Amino acid sequence: MSGALDDKVILLRKDASAGRRFQVDYSSLLNPAQLEAVMHDEGPALVVAGAGSGKTRTLVYRVARLIESGVAPQAILMLTFTRRAAQEMLSRVERLVGERSRSVTGGTFHSFANGVLRRNGKAMGLPGNFTILDRGDMEDLINLLRGQMGLASRERRFPNKSTLAEVISMARNKARSLEQELEADFPHLLDHSADIALLAENYARYKRARALLDYDDLLHLLAELLKDDPAVRRRVSDFFRYILVDEYQDTNPIQAELVSLLAATHQNVMAVGDDGQSIYSFRGADFRNILEFPQRFRGARIIKLEENYRSLQGILNLANEVLASAAHKYSKTLFTRRSGEFRPLLVRAQDEHMQSRFVAQRILELREEGVELNEIAVLFRSSFHSFDLELELQRRDIPFVKRGGFKFVETAHVKDVMAHLRVAANPADAVSWLRALTLIHGVGSRKGQRLVEALARADDPEQSLRNKATEVAGKHPTAAQELVKLGALMGSLRRNLEPPANQVGAVIDYYLPLMRDAYPDDYPRRERDLEHFQQIAQRYRSLQAMLADMALEPPSDSIGGVLAADSETECLTLSTIHSAKGLEWKVVFLIWAADGRFPPPQSMHVDELEEERRLTYVAITRARDELYIVYPIYVFERSVGYTMGQVSRFLQDIDPHTLACASLQEEVED
DNA sequence: CTTGGATTCATTTTT
DNA sequence: TGAATCCAAG
Numbered sequence: 001m002s003g004a005l006d007d008k009v010i011l012l013r014k015d016a017s018a019g020r021r022f023q024v025d026y027s028s029l030l031n032p033a034q035l036e037a038v039m040h041d042e043g044p045a046l047v048v049a050g051a052g053s054g055k056t057r058t059l060v061y062r063v064a065r066l067i068e069s070g071v072a073p074q075a076i077l078m079l080t081f082t083r084r085a086a087q088e089m090l091s092r093v094e095r096l097v098g099e100r101s102r103s104v105t106g107g108t109f110h111s112f113a114n115g116v117l118r119r120n121g122k123a124m125g126l127p128g129n130f131t132i133l134d135r136g137d138m139e140d141l142i143n144l145l146r147g148q149m150g151l152a153s154r155e156r157r158f159p160n161k162s163t164l165a166e167v168i169s170m171a172r173n174k175a176r177s178l179e180q181e182l183e184a185d186f187p188h189l190l191d192h193s194a195d196i197a198l199l200a201e202n203y204a205r206y207k208r209a210r211a212l213l214d215y216d217d218l219l220h221l222l223a224e225l226l227k228d229d230p231a232v233r234r235r236v237s238d239f240f241r242y243i244l245v246d247e248y249q250d251t252n253p254i255q256a257e258l259v260s261l262l263a264a265t266h267q268n269v270m271a272v273g274d275d276g277q278s279i280y281s282f283r284g285a286d287f288r289n290i291l292e293f294p295q296r297f298r299g300a301r302i303i304k305l306e307e308n309y310r311s312l313q314g315i316l317n318l319a320n321e322v323l324a325s326a327a328h329k330y331s332k333t334l335f336t337r338r339s340g341e342f343r344p345l346l347v348r349a350q351d352e353h354m355q356s357r358f359v360a361q362r363i364l365e366l367r368e369e370g371v372e373l374n375e376i377a378v379l380f381r382s383s384f385h386s387f388d389l390e391l392e393l394q395r396r397d398i399p400f401v402k403r404g405g406f407k408f409v410e411t412a413h414v415k416d417v418m419a420h421l422r423v424a425a426n427p428a429d430a431v432s433w434l435r436a437l438t439l440i441h442g443v444g445s446r447k448g449q450r451l452v453e454a455l456a457r458a459d460d461p462e463q464s465l466r467n468k469a470t471e472v473a474g475k476h477p478t479a480a481q482e483l484v485k486l487g488a489l490m491g492s493l494r495r496n497l498e499p500p501a502n503q504v505g506a507v508i509d510y511y512l513p514l515m516r517d518a519y520p521d522d523y524p525r526r527e528r529d530l531e532h533f534q535q536i537a538q539r540y541r542s543l544q545a546m547l548a549d550m551a552l553e554p555p556s557d558s559i560g561g562v563l564a565a566d567s568e569t570e571c572l573t574l575s576t577i578h579s580a581k582g583l584e585w586k587v588v589f590l591i592w593a594a595d596g597r598f599p600p601p602q603s604m605h606v607d608e609l610e611e612e613r614r615l616t617y618v619a620i621t622r623a624r625d626e627l628y629i630v631y632p633i634y635v636f637e638r639s640v641g642y643t644m645g646q647v648s649r650f651l652q653d654i655d656p657h658t659l660a661c662a663s664l665q666e667e668v669e670d
Numbered sequence: 671c672t673t674g675g676a677t678t679c680a681t682t683t684t685t
Numbered sequence: 686t687g688a689a690t691c692c693a694a695g
Contacts, residue, residue, distance in 0.1 A: 081685090134685085135684080135685085279683075280683080381683080382683070383682080407684095442673095552685065554685095579683085600682055
């Protein structure tokens with residue numbers, strides 16, 4: 001300001017103009033490793049990013065940088081774990097470079113596959129109105145076929161639908177034959193292998209005939225399309241010149257193959273991941289994908305992000321120690337420059353209820369200290385672990401949302417409504433027809449199945465239903481009436497002029513009386529869910545898009561809690577560790593850190609234990625400032641009664657300098 | 671054939 | 686505790 005008379009020399013930097021090439025000053029906003037990733041141009045790259053190391057930030061800046069460098073936004077494809085993650089990234093990119101970024105394509109592998117197949121599936125005989133089967137639908141269909149094939153009533157018990165779905169799906173996700181899959185993971189079912197193979201064949205044929213795709217089909221058919229049709233492959237690959245894959249450690253072999261196919265013409269793949277956070281092997285994910293990335297993509301550049309911007313060192317020390325004994329290859333040690341002291345606290349409670357009371361009490365204290373509820377989360381291994389806590393929170397009027405676990409689209413009444421909508425969108429969808437029909441009193445599985453056969457062939461479902469109604473009118477007048485009503489509903493839905501919310505409304509009007517009949521005890525609660533469903537429907541302009549989303553990206557709120565998920569009310573978060581992936585909070589509680597709950601009894605084998613260890617690591621690294629780990633000593637087991645519980649094996653021998661211990665005591669009145 | 675009651679069963683994580 | 690399966694009555 002002053003000193004105008006000083007004869008001061010101002011240095012002109014050599015690179016001034018080069019530095020101004022970008023609006024965003026990347027070099028001052030990023031650390032060297034992040035900058036390297038952001039400035040990486042062509043060719044494959046693997047970013048190994050520890051928890052909280054600014055992974056998302058790096059991806060966001062790289063997308064911004066590409067756009068600023070003149071890459072067309074629509075040439076960028078971001079494959080992330082959830083569509084929410086993709087959207088969050090895009091909105092952050094938008095803040096940097098403006099709305100150009102909106103035409104970036106992003107989503108899960110499944111939703112991306114859905115889009116490509118809807119547009120390009122015709123060539124391989126796949127109609128554009130195919131229906132996506134979620135796991136429940138898959139099981140229903142398998143069960144139907146299992147019954148038809150006479151496998152259900154055998155002397156030797158044939159595996160149930162969920163086991164069968166598991167075997168069939170796993171084999172496909174891991175790109176193995178059924179036989180190999182059975183040998184590897186289900187040796188006790190090998191006796192049934194011929195029948196299972198037959199069932200799997202029937203299942204595949206049935207789906208093909210009715211334009212039904214399960215989750216695995218989405219990926220497989222896309223891979224098939226890209227492999228078998230060089231023209232499509234070239235077109236798609238040329239179109240998406242830059243591919244970014246988030247959470248690469250959680251991809252399965254098919255997804256890794258898809259990435260290769262998509263990058264066929266240019267090899268411009270940046271994969272980001274953390275082998276220490278691979279927690280989805282039960283879904284076929286294989287963390288060897290990330291270890292083998294350099295072999296799959298020759299000449300891949302490897303960049304490691306080790307500096308942590310999230311957690312206090314005390315929390316990182318515990319995370320490092322938990323992971324230290326894991327067998328993983330890209331070893332890294334998290335460190336931070338954040339100042340502040342905190343030592344994670346291990347709290348021993350007498351029983352589950354004391355655990356809940358401690359958590360609730362500490363949360364209230366935190367609120368007194370000025371910590372918002374939004375900044376606090378309670379994590380647990382399995383969804384049901386929070387039941388007791390939920391009651392305690394309700395009692396104390398602490399609002400919360402629960403993520404993970406049983407979702408509201410999985411409830412019977414929502415599925416019922418969806419079945420009607422799906423039939424309207426794809427009349428060949430026999431699974432949904434059957435569901436809708438058997439809701440009618442007087443129509444069971446037999447009549448239903450016969451009707452379904454007729455309906456799948458008929459051009460005019462309304463007419464067929466009316467015919468059937470006159471047929472049964474003598475014996476079942478009420479059933480006949482219902483069939484006519486259902487026909488009328490279908491007629492109006494298929495004329496398809498209404499926005500989805502109205503169509504949902506029409507189905508609900510038809511369905512409510514049936515539901516009241518079926519659930520006399522708790523139909524009011526279910527009615528509220530359906531209202532919520534109708535609200536969700538208002539976000540969509542096409543029924544097709546809504547139905548695809550319900551299978552691929554269902555609304556994340558679980559049932560039971562407050563349904564106002566998007567409302568502004570401040571809320572505590574309860575979440576499974578899996579659903580907490582990629583998120584962070586100021587204060588984190590981990591409950592049920594007891595051996596036998598975490599890790600659960602069915603995950604006591606070596607490989608699974610490794611994954612449970614990584615899961616512990618993920619849980620710990622969600623916390624920024626404070627971390628409380630709680631476990632009860634007396635655990636009630638249905639079969640044995642109360643037993644003595646021990647702290648989770650992953651936390652057993654931790655140095656007390658890293659993890660402080662405390663136990664709870666009742667206040668004594670004097 | 672359908673339905674509803676009785677009995678048995680096994681209880682993780684999710685696109 | 687709730688869901689899946691079995692069984693017998695209508």
